[in-house]
Amino acid sequence: MKTLLRIDASIRKAHSYSRELADYFQNQWQIRYPDSQIIYRDLAAEPVPHLNQQLTEAFFMNPAPPDVLALSDTLLNELQAADALLISSPLYNLSLPSTLKSYIDHIVRIHKTFTYAEGGAFRGLLNGKEAFIIHAKGGLYRSLQLEQLDFQEGYLRTILNFIGIEKVTVFPLEGTRNEAYAIKAMEEIRHAIMACFQTNL
Numbered sequence: 001m002k003t004l005l006r007i008d009a010s011i012r013k014a015h016s017y018s019r020e021l022a023d024y025f026q027n028q029w030q031i032r033y034p035d036s037q038i039i040y041r042d043l044a045a046e047p048v049p050h051l052n053q054q055l056t057e058a059f060f061m062n063p064a065p066p067d068v069l070a071l072s073d074t075l076l077n078e079l080q081a082a083d084a085l086l087i088s089s090p091l092y093n094l095s096l097p098s099t100l101k102s103y104i105d106h107i108v109r110i111h112k113t114f115t116y117a118e119g120g121a122f123r124g125l126l127n128g129k130e131a132f133i134i135h136a137k138g139g140l141y142r143s144l145q146l147e148q149l150d151f152q153e154g155y156l157r158t159i160l161n162f163i164g165i166e167k168v169t170v171f172p173l174e175g176t177r178n179e180a181y182a183i184k185a186m187e188e189i190r191h192a193i194m195a196c197f198q199t200n201l
């Protein structure tokens, strides 16, 4: 049985392009894997708190006080149980929503999702998983060669690679501030998701 961990980050519960595309992806996933388990995290409905000193110190303790690590451990267990990770996220102020960054800060943990490698480098520990990112932006970046202004996509790819998830597929939806443009672009992303299921999943 396959397990999909879906994480939504848009602050909009309704009329969110990224959530709508994630619904489409999840629907395709459930058609492809009818008996799959879906683990769902809505970071707007249930935000993960910022890191604090007590929690980050507990990351390095052995044994650590379990009550301090309870939420981080739960998030980590969900991630470890998943075969695939689906993140739907808007671009906010050229970067990722702070709720998504807080989530990431809870699951990037020494000796759990990454460790030290020979020569001082790092090695990711979450091997054999893949990730899909649905990324909504109000403006246009690719066609205007302004990708360097988007600090989310590269960061998400890098941090997922860092914890060992090397196969990352991004579905970037641009131009949502123009509804007519967005409707057409949504259709293209749905085709890309469908094609991904036909060829890779």
Ligand SMILES: Cc1cc2nc3c(=O)[nH]c(=O)nc-3n(C[C@H](O)[C@H](O)[C@H](O)COP(=O)(O)O)c2cc1C
Binding pocket: 010, 011, 012, 015, 016, 017, 018, 019, 089, 090, 091, 092, 093, 094, 095, 136, 137, 138, 139, 140, 176, 177
């Ligand atoms: C606080 C905030 C900041 C935003 N910053 C940017 C930005 O830097 N660049 C951009 O292209 N769009 C920006 N937008 C527009 C969103 O990326 C766009 O509306 C996107 O469709 C939101 O995702 P959603 O439809 O899933 O809610 C911002 C929107 C909000 C609410």
